[in-house]
Each structure stands twice: as structure tokens, then as C-alpha cells.
Amino acid sequence: MTTPTLMPYDEALARFEPVLGIETHIELGTYSKMFCGCATSFGAEPNTQVCPVCLGLPGSLPVTNHAAIEGIIKIGLALNCSIVEWCRFARKNYFYPDMPKDYQISQYDEPLCVDGYLEVEVDGAVYRVEIERVHMEEDTGKSLHVGGATGRIQGADHSLVDYNRAGIPLVEIVTKPIPATGDKAPLVARAYATELRELVRSLGVSDVRMEEGSMRCDVNVSLMPRGASEWGTRTETKNVNSLRSVERSVRSEIERQAGVLDAGGRIVQETRHFHEDTGRTTSGRSKEEAQDYRYFPEPDLVPMAPSREWVEELRGSLPELPAARRRRVQGEWGLSDLELRDVVNAGAVELIEATIAAGTDAGSARKWWMNELSRRATEQGTELAELPITPEQVARIQAMVQAGELNDKLARQVFEGVLAGEGTPDAVVAARGLKVVSDDGELVSIIDGVIADNAAVADKIRAGKVAAAGALVGAVMKATRGQADAGRARELILERLGAS
Numbered sequence: 001m002t003t004p005t006l007m008p009y010d011e012a013l014a015r016f017e018p019v020l021g022i023e024t025h026i027e028l029g030t031y032s033k034m035f036c037g038c039a040t041s042f043g044a045e046p047n048t049q050v051c052p053v054c055l056g057l058p059g060s061l062p063v064t065n066h067a068a069i070e071g072i073i074k075i076g077l078a079l080n081c082s083i084v085e086w087c088r089f090a091r092k093n094y095f096y097p098d099m100p101k102d103y104q105i106s107q108y109d110e111p112l113c114v115d116g117y118l119e120v121e122v123d124g125a126v127y128r129v130e131i132e133r134v135h136m137e138e139d140t141g142k143s144l145h146v147g148g149a150t151g152r153i154q155g156a157d158h159s160l161v162d163y164n165r166a167g168i169p170l171v172e173i174v175t176k177p178i179p180a181t182g183d184k185a186p187l188v189a190r191a192y193a194t195e196l197r198e199l200v201r202s203l204g205v206s207d208v209r210m211e212e213g214s215m216r217c218d219v220n221v222s223l224m225p226r227g228a229s230e231w232g233t234r235t236e237t238k239n240v241n242s243l244r245s246v247e248r249s250v251r252s253e254i255e256r257q258a259g260v261l262d263a264g265g266r267i268v269q270e271t272r273h274f275h276e277d278t279g280r281t282t283s284g285r286s287k288e289e290a291q292d293y294r295y296f297p298e299p300d301l302v303p304m305a306p307s308r309e310w311v312e313e314l315r316g317s318l319p320e321l322p323a324a325r326r327r328r329v330q331g332e333w334g335l336s337d338l339e340l341r342d343v344v345n346a347g348a349v350e351l352i353e354a355t356i357a358a359g360t361d362a363g364s365a366r367k368w369w370m371n372e373l374s375r376r377a378t379e380q381g382t383e384l385a386e387l388p389i390t391p392e393q394v395a396r397i398q399a400m401v402q403a404g405e406l407n408d409k410l411a412r413q414v415f416e417g418v419l420a421g422e423g424t425p426d427a428v429v430a431a432r433g434l435k436v437v438s439d440d441g442e443l444v445s446i447i448d449g450v451i452a453d454n455a456a457v458a459d460k461i462r463a464g465k466v467a468a469a470g471a472l473v474g475a476v477m478k479a480t481r482g483q484a485d486a487g488r489a490r491e492l493i494l495e496r497l498g499a500s
């Protein structure tokens with residue numbers, strides 16, 4: 001098969017309308033698995049968190065994890081879904097080495113949560129993503145293919161299976177088709193995944209770490225010619241594991257499918273894999289012949305019938321959700337839409353809130369996180385929240401600035417020290433000897449030296465050209481290695497030169 005030519009993105013969008021669909025799997029952060037008492041810690045020695053139930057040994061019987069059901073109902077409610085009064089688990093029968101029972105307990109035509117929506121914002125426009133269903137299932141084990149170059153099964157000389165993940169509670173969230181996003185389709189897909197992650201994180205039911213696989217997106221894309229009413233054939237790109245890849249995979253599929261259609265080809269309904277390195281998808285397994293999973297109601301489990309009282313109790317227990325929180329902080333902190341978006345995109349809302357709670361004013365808290373610390377996070381290629389500094393430490397540094405013990409320049413050195421692991425802000429100040437020179441006597445002797453060294457400038461100031469004082473302030477700051485209070489130095493310079 002020849003590689004089809006990609007169509008440039010703008011041309012593809014001029015000729016075709018994309019339709020999206022996103023299926024997201026989220027592992028719940030329960031202490032035990034969905035149907036047994038095994039632990040769920042990430043990164044444990046392979047096959048140490050297993051038992052007869054999650055290994056599917058004959059005669060073992062599953063028992064539903066109450067905390068997991070509570071978690072999925074909270075997700076359903078936060079996504080504006082209806083919680084059904086009665087539903088069942090179903091067996092999805094298939095053979096795969098990482099599925100030790102040869103079936104997965106899932107839900108089929110009776111999902112627990114239905115008909116919700118999530119609103120997302122892209123470039124000032126709001127898109128309402130309709131949610132078709134949220135259902136409960138169990139995760140599979142994990143295969144490791146050894147000996148090949150790519151880590152895929154092709155070329156490997158043997159494979160290992162780790163069943164620690166088998167049976168971890170997994171929530172699947174399926175959108176309805178998302179039409180009419182036009183050239184914003186990749187951004188809408190990313191915004192949806194971002195908003196969903198924030199929402200689930202705020203509920204405290206999962207750590208939603210895409211890099212560890214506790215949140216994984218399958219992204220469906222199809223194209224139809226502009227003006228057409230019938231949707232095209234869709235492809236499904238599996239297990240996209242970063243927000244950026246969600247965006248890139250949609251863009252890549254639009255360019256690829258447009259190229260195929262332009263050349264008179266047809267889109268094959270299949271699963272595809274996204275490759276981070278090339279930014280492209282490649283063909284996986286064909287789905288043209290719908291697999292027959294022989295679903296049937298799980299005979300070993302009783303139906304789920306969450307009482308209305310319980311559902312309402314859970315609704316009442318939901319925390320402030322991200323969208324409401326954003327509206328609140330925007331008002332409280334007095335941010336423009338653009339400023340709010342920057343803060344949200346930087347993942348700084350909670351950090352700034354915690355810094356304010358530790359005693360800092362909103363403006364200063366935002367300044368440190370959005371300028372100094374964002375810059376350092378970017379330099380280190382990490383997230384703001386991953387920096388080794390706490391909101392309380394930021395508040396402590398700002399308190400020292402407020403008290404006149406540090407100026408901004410010295411404060412930046414304290415940030416540097418804390419981030420380098422030199423200890424608390426106070427420890428860094430002590431160890432590095434960082435203190436504003438506020439003793440006038442000491443400052444005056446430095447200023448007199450600077451005036452003597454810059455006689456020409458001093459004469460201008462004496463003659464009334466006050467603006468020239470900046471050069472002398474700069475020289476004082478240099479002489480004190482930044483430890484002088486620049487405002488006080490300026491006052492003293494003008495005083496000494498009789499210009500104040």
C-alpha cells in the first residue's frame with residue numbers, strides 16, 4: 001500500500017467538515033480493585049497485586065466495590081448526566097493475554113449514567129459536548145513486549161504480562177458525535193480532555209495522570225464534504241496519552257483522511273495508533289467486521305439500583321466544579337478573560353488560591369506564579385505544580401518583600417535557592433546572606449562613593465536633571481549586589497545632591 005499524500009490543514013478544512021467523538025477511560029483511585037480486595041498502587045512489582053478473582057480462577061466470585069460506584073456516580077452528576085434507577089453489568093467476551101478471565105466485566109446496553117454534557121471554551125467560543133454515556137468496567141492487565149526495537153509485539157522475542165492492573169475500576173465516558181467545530185476541531189478535542197481531567201480531579205476520585213495511564217483518550221475523527229449531510233467513515237485513534245497528543249492526533253487524522261478522499265480513496269473504519277515522534281497515526285486493527293463480543297448480563301453480580309436518596313446525597317457532596325471556580329476567582333482576583341485563560345492554562349488556579357490563603361494578596365500571588373515560577377517551569381520542561389516549592393513558601397517570600405526585608409531582585413534569588421533544594425525561604429536568606437541594605441548610614445557611604453565615581457552625572461542632577469538619577473541608582477544596586485532598597489537609594493541620592 002502506498003502512503004497517501006497528506007492535505008495541508010487549511011485546504012482540508014476548506015473542503016471538509018470534521019466530526020469528532022471522544023471515548024475516555026479513567027482509572028478510579030480506589031484503594032482496592034473493582035471486584036476483589038487487591039491493592040491498586042501504581043508501579044508495584046509485577047503480579048504482586050493479584051488474587052483468584054482478578055486472575056479469573058475457576059470458582060472465584062466478584063463483589064462490587066461500593067466506593068467505585070460512588071465515584072462513577074459523582075462523575076456522572078458532574079457531567080450533568082441522569083443516573084439510571086436500575087442497570088446491570090455485562091460480560092464482554094474476548095480472548096486477549098492481558099484479560100485473564102477471557103471476558104471483561106463491563107456495561108453494554110444499560111450504562112449507569114446517560115445523557116449529560118460538558119461545556120468547553122476555545123478562543124472565546126463555548127462548545128457544548130454532549131455525553132452519551134458513562135459506564136463502569138474493569139481495567140485489563142498490561143503486556144510488555146521484550147526484545148524488539150519499538151516495544152510493540154512485532155519484532156519482539158517474547159512478551160510478559162502484569163496482572164496488577166487487571167480489575168482496577170475503570171470509568172468510560174463516551175461523547176455523542178461532536179459536529180460543527182470546523183478548523184477548531186483539534187482545539188475542541190484538547191479543551192474537552194483538559195476540562196474533563198480538571199473536573200474529575202476536582203472530584204477527588206482519580207489522579208487522572210495521562211502519563212501513567214490513569215486517563216486515556218480514544219479519539220474518533222471523520223470527515224464529510226462541506227455541505228454534505230451524511231457523516232463520513234470514522235477512524236479511532238487509541239490510547240492517546242497527553243493533552244497535546246489529543247490535539248495533534250485530530251489534526252493529523254484530518255490531514256490524512258482529506259488526502260485519501262482527495263485521491264479518490266475511501267476511509268477504512270479501523271483503530272489507529274498515534275506516534276508522538278512523527279505526530280502521525282498508523283493503521284492498527286480493522287473494525288470493518290464488527291467484533292462479536294457476545295455480551296450477556298453478568299450472572300455473578302446483582303443489578304445496580306442506586307437509591308434516589310443516595311444519588312441526591314452524592315449530588316449535595318460535589319465540590320465546587322472547575323467552571324464555577326474559574327468564574328469565582330475571575331471576579332475575586334479582578335482578571336480579564338485573557339488573564340484568566342493564562343492562569344488556567346498554566347494550571348495555576350489552585351496554587352494561587354493556596355498562596356492567597358497563606359496570606360498573600362491576589363496580585364502578588366499571581367505575579368510570582370505566572371511570571372517567575374512559570375518561566376522556571378518552562379525552562380525545566382515541567383508543570384508549575386511539579387516545581388519543588390509550596391504556596392506557603394511563596395507566601396513567606398512575598399511577606400519578606402512586603403516587610404521591606406527583600407526587594408524583587410533578592411526575592412528571585414530566594415526562589416532560585418528554594419527550587420535548587422537549599423531549604424526554606426528563611427534558610428536560603430540566611431545561607432546566602434540576602435538582606436536589603438536598609439541601614440541609611442551604610443547606604444549613604446556607598447552612595448557617596450558612587451557620586452564620586454560619576455561626577456558628570458552627579459553634576460547634571462545638581463543642575464536639576466533628576467531623571468539622570470536612574471544611572472546612579474543602578475550603580476548603587478550593582479555595588480550592593482542588588483541588596484539595596486532602590487526607592488530609598490534614589491531618595492538619598494537626590495538628598496545628597498540637593499535635588500530633592
Ligand SMILES: [Zn+2]
Pocket residue numbers: 033036037038049050051052053054055167
Ligand atoms: Zn484481586
